Amino acid sequence: MEIKKEHYFLQTDLAGMEQRFRTHLINSIGGFKSLALIGSIDKAGQSNLAVFNSIVHLGAHPPLIGCIVRPDSVERHTLSNILEAGYYTINHVNEAIYKQAHQTSARYPKTQSEFEAVGLHEEYKNDFAAPFVKESSIQLGVMFKEKLDIVLNGTTLLVGEIVCIYYPEHCLLQDGHMDLEAAGSITCSGLDTYYGVKRLSRLSYAKPDTLPREVD
Amino acid sequence: MEIKKEHYFLQTDLAGMEQRFRTHLINSIGGFKSLALIGSIDKAGQSNLAVFNSIVHLGAHPPLIGCIVRPDSVERHTLSNILEAGYYTINHVNEAIYKQAHQTSARYPKTQSEFEAVGLHEEYKNDFAAPFVKESSIQLGVMFKEKLDIVLNGTTLLVGEIVCIYYPEHCLLQDGHMDLEAAGSITCSGLDTYYGVKRLSRLSYAKPDTLPREVD
Numbered sequence: 001m002e003i004k005k006e007h008y009f010l011q012t013d014l015a016g017m018e019q020r021f022r023t024h025l026i027n028s029i030g031g032f033k034s035l036a037l038i039g040s041i042d043k044a045g046q047s048n049l050a051v052f053n054s055i056v057h058l059g060a061h062p063p064l065i066g067c068i069v070r071p072d073s074v075e076r077h078t079l080s081n082i083l084e085a086g087y088y089t090i091n092h093v094n095e096a097i098y099k100q101a102h103q104t105s106a107r108y109p110k111t112q113s114e115f116e117a118v119g120l121h122e123e124y125k126n127d128f129a130a131p132f133v134k135e136s137s138i139q140l141g142v143m144f145k146e147k148l149d150i151v152l153n154g155t156t157l158l159v160g161e162i163v164c165i166y167y168p169e170h171c172l173l174q175d176g177h178m179d180l181e182a183a184g185s186i187t188c189s190g191l192d193t194y195y196g197v198k199r200l201s202r203l204s205y206a207k208p209d210t211l212p213r214e215v216d
Numbered sequence: 217m218e219i220k221k222e223h224y225f226l227q228t229d230l231a232g233m234e235q236r237f238r239t240h241l242i243n244s245i246g247g248f249k250s251l252a253l254i255g256s257i258d259k260a261g262q263s264n265l266a267v268f269n270s271i272v273h274l275g276a277h278p279p280l281i282g283c284i285v286r287p288d289s290v291e292r293h294t295l296s297n298i299l300e301a302g303y304y305t306i307n308h309v310n311e312a313i314y315k316q317a318h319q320t321s322a323r324y325p326k327t328q329s330e331f332e333a334v335g336l337h338e339e340y341k342n343d344f345a346a347p348f349v350k351e352s353s354i355q356l357g358v359m360f361k362e363k364l365d366i367v368l369n370g371t372t373l374l375v376g377e378i379v380c381i382y383y384p385e386h387c388l389l390q391d392g393h394m395d396l397e398a399a400g401s402i403t404c405s406g407l408d409t410y411y412g413v414k415r416l417s418r419l420s421y422a423k424p425d426t427l428p429r430e431v432d
Contacts, residue, residue: 007388010342011379014279017392024392026276029356029381031250031308032396032403032413033273056272056284057249059369060242063230066284066366066373068272092247095416099428106422117424126226140245148364150282150375153275157282157373159366163227165245172223176233176240177406180248187248187403187413190393192421192431195413197248200311200402202409206322208333212315215408 028190035188037101038067039089039115039122039131040081047122047131049114050078051101053188055090063162065090065142070155077110082158086144087129091136094184098194100135128164137183139166177202244406251404253317254283255305255331255338255347256297263338263347265330266294267317269404271306279378281306281358286371293326298374302360303345307352310400314410316351344380353399355382393418 014022034055041047052075054068067090069079082088093101100118108117115122115131122131123139132139142160149156171183181197188194203212230238250271257263268291270284283306285295298304309317316334324333331338331347338347339355348355358376365372387399397413404410419428 007385008342008380008382014378014381019277021392022279023276024389025381025394026279026281026378027273028392028394028396029354029378029383030271030273030281030306031252031401032248033250034247036247054272055246056270056282057243057246058284058366058371059286060239061235062369063238063242064366064369065242065246066272068274068282070275090246098416099419102419102428103422106424108424126224138245145368146366148366148373150274150280150362150364150373152361152375153278153280155274157364157366159368162230162242162245164224165230165241166224167245169223173240176237176244177409178241178244180244180405181411185247186416189396193393193418194416195397196416197403197411197413200314200410200412203315203318205408206319208322208324212318 024190032187032189032195035093035101035186037091037093037104037133037136038078039091039133040078040085041130042081042084046111047113047115048077048081049104049120049133050075051093051104058159064145064159065140065162066157066159068155069158072154074105074107079156079158082144085129088142088144088160089130089132090140090142091133092138092180092183092185094137095186095196097135098186102192126164132166137168138178138185140164240406248403248405248411251309251317251402253307253309253320253349253352254294255307255349256294256301257346258297258300262327263329263331264293264297265320265336265349266291267309267320274375280361281356281376281378283374284371285374288370290321290323295372295374298360301345304358304360304376305346305348306356306358307349308354308396308399308401310353311402311412313351314402318408342380348382353384354394354401356380
């Protein structure tokens with residue numbers, strides 16, 4: 001397959017770009033993204049729900065997960081709740097709820113819970129201190145560990161430890177891999193475009209002297 | 217849709233889990249991931265290519281992009297090259313090259329270029345100091361800006377500024393959004409499972425008093 005790439009932007013093009021155009025371009029150009037709702041609650045019992053597409057795997061031993069928070073956005077309520085309570089939830093988005101998930105990015109006042117505003121339901125269980133999203137198929141309970149400030153643009157890498165995982169039974173494979181397609185999880189690109197997935201294949205562990213083969 | 221979630225792991229389950237099982241579980245549980253090949257070169261002219269699924273959008277003004285590097289893995293060659301040269305490339309993976317992309321995760325010696333080992337081709341252009349992947353439909357040239365160490369598990373957040381973007385003409389929408397499905401880009405989950413995508417919809421900017429509508 002010969003791919004034509006006649007078009008490009010160089011550094012001066014990027015620097016001179018209209019701001020909204022650059023926002024769309026740079027948000028979409030990094031590839032498909034994780035898509036999850038982060039649930040949190042403050043000490044007064046006010047819950048909050050926000051859509052994130054910057055979840056990143058940090059390591060399995062201990063089980064660490066990160067996400068990027070922009071303090072000047074609606075995400076600031078999530079960040080302040082997490083720093084206050086120490087716990088939060090990460091809930092996968094599926095096809096049935098992605099419009100509600102998107103709607104959580106509207107600028108609701110702090111006194112209004114996005115759960116109620118968008119029509120999703122809080123779920124509390126096993127004494128975990130933050131609300132899960134009842135309509136979500138895969139739910140993670142996460143304990144705040146650390147925040148790292150990215151001084152270059154004022155964003156924050158939030159680091160948490162996964163302390164519990166709720167999942168549909170049929171999605172867990174024998175070796176521990178979770179089948180996200182079976183769970184109905186979806187992905188996104190840019191600020192606003194949502195995608196379903198279809199598996200191409202699962203490949204064997206790569207070794208220098210053999211080619212990967214399809215497994216499962 | 218009523219989703220049954222009878223199954224769960226609590227903190228003690230996670231702590232007591234067989235290590236390989238936990239690796240698969242935690243790697244897959246965070247959601248779908250970006251999938252890209254990072255190209256780099258050392259001062260002696262030895263190129264390197266490594267697959268990453270931890271690319272994360274950091275901000276559009278300036279255009280910053282991050283990725284997580286595990287220093288104890290094959291990714292260490294990429295990291296040392298980037299720190300040495302100051303420039304690297306991020307190249308989207310498509311259906312035609314994902315097996316080669318996967319194969320770059322094999323432990324080749326530093327003296328062997330993964331480009332040659334897996335059958336992908338280096339492309340140099342516009343005086344950019346690192347090799348692009350010729351077979352990749354979307355290619356980013358990135359300048360190293362900063363690294364942040366995540367002390368909890370010894371990983372590193374690598375922060376770079378996007379300084380050039382090569383893309384197929386038909387993929388760029390009028391408002392700057394890049395259509396990654398049209399570009400053939402794919403996504404992945406866990407360590408080894410690859411997925412094509414199909415667009416559900418693009419939604420309008422969310423405002424508190426109206427529901428999002430489909431655009432385009």
